[in-house]
Amino acid sequence: MTSDIFQSLLWLCIGVVVLFLSSKYSMGSLSEPGPGALPFGLGLAFILLSIILFFRSWRSKEPERKKSSLFSSRWPKVFLIIFFLSIITFLLENLGYLISVFLLTAISMSIMDPRRWFSALLLGIFSSFFSYLLFDVWLKIQLPKGLFYFWG
Amino acid sequence: MITLDSLFHNVGLGFSVAYSLSNLLFCFLGVLIGTMIGVLPGIGPAGTIAMLLPVSYRMDPVSAIIMMAGVYYGAQYGGSTTSILLNIPGEAASVVTCLDGYQMARKGRAGAALGMSAFGSFIGGTLSVIGLMLLAPVLVKFSLKFGPAEFFSLMVFGLTMIAYLGSGSLIKSLLMGTAGLFVSTIGMDPVSGIIRFTFGSITLTDGVGFVPVAMGMFGLAEVFQNLEKEFQREIFKTRLRALLPTIKDWIDSRWAIVRGTVVGFSLGMLPGGSTALPTFIVYGLEKRVSKYPEKFGTGVIEGVAAPETANNAATGSAMIPLLCLGIPANVAMAVLLGAFIMHGIQPGPLLMGKHPQLFWGTIASMYVGNVMLLILNLPLIGLWVQILKVPYRLLFPLIILFCFVGSYCLNNNAYDVLIMMIFGIIGYVMRKYHYEGAPFLLALILGPMMETAFRQALIIGDPSIFLKKPICISFLGFALLLLILKPLLTITRWGIQYFKKP
Numbered sequence: 001m002t003s004d005i006f007q008s009l010l011w012l013c014i015g016v017v018v019l020f021l022s023s024k025y026s027m028g029s030l031s032e033p034g035p036g037a038l039p040f041g042l043g044l045a046f047i048l049l050s051i052i053l054f055f056r057s058w059r060s061k062e063p064e065r066k067k068s069s070l071f072s073s074r075w076p077k078v079f080l081i082i083f084f085l086s087i088i089t090f091l092l093e094n095l096g097y098l099i100s101v102f103l104l105t106a107i108s109m110s111i112m113d114p115r116r117w118f119s120a121l122l123l124g125i126f127s128s129f130f131s132y133l134l135f136d137v138w139l140k141i142q143l144p145k146g147l148f149y150f151w152g
Numbered sequence: 153m154i155t156l157d158s159l160f161h162n163v164g165l166g167f168s169v170a171y172s173l174s175n176l177l178f179c180f181l182g183v184l185i186g187t188m189i190g191v192l193p194g195i196g197p198a199g200t201i202a203m204l205l206p207v208s209y210r211m212d213p214v215s216a217i218i219m220m221a222g223v224y225y226g227a228q229y230g231g232s233t234t235s236i237l238l239n240i241p242g243e244a245a246s247v248v249t250c251l252d253g254y255q256m257a258r259k260g261r262a263g264a265a266l267g268m269s270a271f272g273s274f275i276g277g278t279l280s281v282i283g284l285m286l287l288a289p290v291l292v293k294f295s296l297k298f299g300p301a302e303f304f305s306l307m308v309f310g311l312t313m314i315a316y317l318g319s320g321s322l323i324k325s326l327l328m329g330t331a332g333l334f335v336s337t338i339g340m341d342p343v344s345g346i347i348r349f350t351f352g353s354i355t356l357t358d359g360v361g362f363v364p365v366a367m368g369m370f371g372l373a374e375v376f377q378n379l380e381k382e383f384q385r386e387i388f389k390t391r392l393r394a395l396l397p398t399i400k401d402w403i404d405s406r407w408a409i410v411r412g413t414v415v416g417f418s419l420g421m422l423p424g425g426s427t428a429l430p431t432f433i434v435y436g437l438e439k440r441v442s443k444y445p446e447k448f449g450t451g452v453i454e455g456v457a458a459p460e461t462a463n464n465a466a467t468g469s470a471m472i473p474l475l476c477l478g479i480p481a482n483v484a485m486a487v488l489l490g491a492f493i494m495h496g497i498q499p500g501p502l503l504m505g506k507h508p509q510l511f512w513g514t515i516a517s518m519y520v521g522n523v524m525l526l527i528l529n530l531p532l533i534g535l536w537v538q539i540l541k542v543p544y545r546l547l548f549p550l551i552i553l554f555c556f557v558g559s560y561c562l563n564n565n566a567y568d569v570l571i572m573m574i575f576g577i578i579g580y581v582m583r584k585y586h587y588e589g590a591p592f593l594l595a596l597i598l599g600p601m602m603e604t605a606f607r608q609a610l611i612i613g614d615p616s617i618f619l620k621k622p623i624c625i626s627f628l629g630f631a632l633l634l635l636i637l638k639p640l641l642t643i644t645r646w647g648i649q650y651f652k653k654p
Contacts, residue, residue, distance in 0.1 A: 007585060011327055018334055021349060031610055035341040035348055040602050042334045049330065053323045073531070078376045082577060087554070089569045104556055105549040112379065114325040123546060127553055139210055141561045 015046030096146020166512030186226020252455025280468025336599025373579030412461030420466025
């Protein structure tokens with residue numbers, strides 16, 4: 001179970017970082033703990049738990065329940081969606097709501113099923129328009145206008 | 153003293169709230185959405201309630217809570233449909249229903265299975281609301297005596313239970329809980345006002361909002377995960393006309409329904425109890441007490457009636473810790489707690505006294521909602537089967553859209569979308585390595601309350617305060633017992649093996 005050993009080392013690192021970060025804040029006293037006390041305790045908990053996880057996976061001889069691999073056959077799709085989502089998030093305020101959401105739904109649907117790009121286009125148009133009606137017009141939530149700044 | 157008079161008065165108040173036209177409408181909307189997401193595998197009640205939060209922002213708080221509670225118990229009704237017709241559970245709480253429900257469908261008795269699961273759900277759900285009504289005032293009276301030390305101990309117990317009862321490894325659940333607590337310390341320290349771990353980010357000053365986290369972990373991650381699965385979506389071609397169970401079905405199931413209600417109600421209250429756990433336990437129980445245990449799994453009606461009653465009976469009692477103590481028993485309740493806080497209402501012992509309309513209105517709406525669900529699920533079952541034909545390539549982009557817009561709307565801040573996405577990715581990777589999201593999210597929500605209670609308790613007394621109060625000792629003792637029970641058993645086993653070796 002090398003993956004569990006690797007995970008325990010990752011948690012150990014997280015614990016050390018948390019300890020280091022929390023040492024910058026005051027620990028306070030036992031009757032009046034400061035802002036650094038709980039995070040420091042959590043850092044110790046991370047380290048303790050990671051050590052237990054390490055020894056448990058070291059000892060365990062059972063085969064892993066299911067081969068857990070980060071990369072299944074469809075991971076490129078997930079990766080692509082995450083990639084485009086991040087770009088759209090960064091451009092949201094500049095592009096404005098309608099264009100961003102159109103891109104968001106149209107792109108994610110065409111990634112899921114590349115053959116149906118036309119229905120992806122339609123879904124993008126409809127979903128951006130109707131969600132705009134729902135959120136901006138009906139619920140009066142201010143959405144970024146972006147390129148449509150002249151509108152309304 | 154809780155008198156019958158005051159109970160009748162309160163129930164009357166509750167129904168007067170629940171019967172207003174707008175609340176009836178939102179209750180209907182809630183149970184409709186609930187049934188829909190219950191039918192659809194791939195999106196659960198927690199993610200859905202999180203996505204509805206921004207929509208409810210401008211609503212009256214009572215209507216908002218009524219609607220979201222409707223999503224929660226409505227999902228338990230819908231979950232059975234796919235279990236019976238497709239052998240795919242719509243929700244975790246309907247996994248057990250597959251065993252006998254699908255076999256009944258194969259024998260041409262899908263109608264009876266669907267009908268019995270709807271009736272069982274109705275009976276379990278309604279009885280559990282009555283239980284909630286009777287038990288809540290008693291618990292509120294009791295918990296009014298709680299000070300910070302008691303609340304801290306209760307939260308420690310709750311989080312430990314959630315980690316313990318989770319389906320994965322205890323260590324991994326505890327790691328997730330610790331991580332959740334740490335993330336909850338980001339932002340302003342609730343006691344001293346010092347800003348912690350923000351690295352200069354203005355968005356993080358308010359802390360990592362749990363709504364984007366819930367949307368990411370239970371909405372977006374769910375989509376990512378399901379993108380990798382192939383769903384076999386052939387609907388069992390069967391006659392759905394005979395939906396009413398026969399008299400023999402009723403006679404066979406009557407005790408299963410009673411046991412389902414009792415088990416579901418009592419386990420639903422426990423932190424981490426969820427709606428799935430009682431279904432497994434009651435199915436095992438039915439098999440044990442049955443005269444023909446060997447027939448379970450081949451399509452016996454008790455195997456459908458018991459778990460379906462239990463998961464609905466658990467929905468009413470799961471509201472008890474949230475409404476009376478302000479402590480959520482599961483992830484969906486945690487998100488509902490977020491809805492309360494978003495509307496400026498703190499659930500807990502004071503809720504019943506301060507907001508009786510909300511408290512009793514929500515409970516009364518659950519009666520109404522259960523009646524609506526029975527009507528929605530019995531005559532209209534054909535409609536829900538049609539919903540299953542909505543292709544995922546349409547559904548998933550819409551879920552992504554709701555997560556995206558929903559997290560933006562919270563503060564009109566694109567960084568919240570970023571947080572949602574980061575936790576979507578974390579949730580996706582986490583699931584691959586069998587880490588659960590529930591302990592993380594609950595720790596994130598309870599974290600600030602826990603830290604404040606802990607530090608207040610110490611300011612009031614000294615560290616021995618946790619050992620002086622009997623309530624504290626029992627909660628902390630139980631938590632400790634849960635933590636050392638498993639390792640202790642393992643070590644004993646190792647020891648026995650070691651000495652047995654020649």
